[in-house]
Amino acid sequence: MARTYRLSKSRFTAGLQCHRQLWWKVHEPRAPELRPDAALQAVFDMGNRVGARAREEFPNAVLIDFDYRRPLDSVKPTRQAIDAGASVILEASFFEDDIFVAVDALSKEGEGWVITEVKATTRVKPQHIPDAAVQAHVVEKAGLPVVRVELMHLNREHRHPDKGPLFIRADISADVAAFRSDIAGEARAQMQMLAGELPDVEPGAHCTSPYECPFLDRCAAPAPDHGVDELNGIRAKKLDQLREAGIETVDQIPSDFPLEPLWARHRAAVLQEQLIVEPGLHEVLADFRYPIAMLDFETVGAALPVWDGCSPFGSVPVQFSVHTLHEDGAVSHSAYLADGPGDPRPGVAAALVSALEGAQTILAWHASVEKRCLSQLAEACPEHAPALREALGKVDDLLVVFKNHLYHPDFHGSFSIKNVVPALLPNMAYDDLDVSDGQLASALLEQLLCRPEELPEAQKPPLQTQLTAYSTHDTAVMVELFKLLGTRSPPTSPVISST
The missing domain is CATH 3.30.420.10 (Ribonuclease H-like superfamily/Ribonuclease H)
Structure with missing residues (x-):
């Protein structure tokens, strides 16, 4: 019997960055690369604290009991809360088109619903849009009209304890709407990919943007000693110029190639295999x-x-x-x-x-x-x-x-x-x-x-x-x-x- 797979908003956005990353996350969920170190765990914990504090901004809301080990168990209680007339639901959970989402806050407004996504940042970032868009897609597939999508982030002008609001809500509906047309097709492509073998994806800029891939070392070719990408502060245009000339390592740079003083010092140190100290x-x-x-x-x-x-x-x-x-x-x-x-x-x-x-x-x-x-x-x-x-x-x-x-x-x-x-x-x-x-x-x-x-x-x-x-x-x-x-x-x- 063929195994079936499920997407989530985090899996979907991982797949947007790289199908190969998503394949490993789904097929090797206990991979050592996915175990957060102490510093990364602290970042996750911070996000959870911000999320918990944000819930206080929604008094009288219904909180759905969410267990990440059994996420689909939250779908039925969400529907029951909606049917019971709840006006604000926290961790509202839906599963449609093979995608599971848990919405930070879902609020009734007129004949529709407002999605509020909480982020532990002080501004809206481009990578937040797909995250919110996939939620809007699934919520509407579940039969709930979405009238607005908000991103709720920390207010950099706030001063503890009470100068200015702690959170700001930014209306990102237009950006979400522009992205949503791509979701269904991308989700199908991801599901099809997950049913097959590990896909071939060439390493590139996507490996570190918007986030560094945890599986970077699996894909990266062994870096040459003292590659030209080590040149401190080098821009992509100059790097391409070197590589187009067949220059892959610092010691291959010709003596007549124009270099910044720091790069020239770098080249000399590599060629002489020693510390270089400049006059002055x-x-x-x-x-x-x-x-x-x-x-x-x-x-x-x-x-x-x-x-x-x-x-x-x-x-x-x-x-x-x-x-x-x-x-x-x-x-x-x-x-x-x-x-x-x-x-x-x-x-x-x-x-x-x-x-x-x-x-x-x-x-x-x-x-x-x-x-x-x-x-x-x-x-x-x-x-x-x-x-x-x-x-x-x-x-x-x-x-x-x-x-x-x-x-x-x-x-x-x-x-x-x-x-x-x-x-x-x-x-x-x-x-x-x-x-x-x-x-x-x-x-x-x-x-x-x-x-x-x-x-x-x-x-x-x-x-x-x-x-x-x-x-x-x-x-x-x-x-x-x-x-x-x-x-x-x-x-x-x-x-x-x-x-």
Whole structure:
């Protein structure tokens, strides 16, 4: 007996991006690529919290009990709620044309119904339209006229606790109507594809747009060492120009091919298999006055803000690490992690002013983040504003120094500190840390400070230790990178090897 398949709005939109992705999702639902890591799970959890909060905007609504393991069980209760005269139904579920959908909110309006799709974003995005359109298609197939489709998203102008509405409803009916003519045919094509063997689909731009495919590694051809796509900031037109000339790797680029200075440095490093240091580095370093403070912030960007004056996804500094390098080579360290449950900014500001006292230069990696955090703290904590604004004027970007003067083949086109450190300081790589990336750190900090009730008390001290270790490592690494620059920048600034 032939197996039958069922689409859903998430499956349908996955199929729009790539039939091959959809085939794997349906035929291999337990594939390891589909298991979210901690950071991605935090994103899913955030979406669920926003959805739960959005339900409060629909008082007296009927909530359909929805179990993702048995979604079709929700269809009958939905029909019963409609027949009983419910005017607003949450998780209203329908199954038509082999497509199952659960509508976030379905509201009666006149002789028709309004579909409200909730998204944990601050604006309507192009990828939201197919998602809403497939719901409208199925609801109308179920016999309910749809008079409007709304996308309900977070309001970036909202300030906690009550300045401006938390949510905005955008009418996307026209965009949905324009897309709906494609749904029936695409759904049939997807169902036909699922009944067959794994389809052949060439890798392309769709592999990462609108989302990165979880099965990317299955399809991607082995990348050549130092491929031309590693050139930092290269645009598609220039990339096509290189490839049309038969140039696939950086070392194949002819010496007379016009290159940006950074790309020329990249090419030289690959050809010479060594670290390249450009003239002028010594002069740049000479401008930095001691003591030099290496500063790193960690922030929380809660979708649902909990501190006064904060906006949805507004980054709030809650933790910092400062390693201070003195002219005699001595290094001191200060760190701070907010302890909650109140607004963390006054504590962060006071501790930071003390930690930066006496520093003549402040270095950060990707300093725009640290500058923004200093500005936000100055605005939120007027008693510390003069010292914080003075500190802001001392900030410089260590990443820019590297980008303008050095290149190592093992950077592979990226100046992320996670790429630079393994190449230049292999003994200080992040692999052994329990928390090893900023996205996960932010998610854990949000849980620790915004939702501490979700964490057993016994888990909090180890988590605080792990978060402190991560932030401390960032600035300790910057100290060693800065020292390395000093050893690689004699006044003559020759091009030299890292070995």
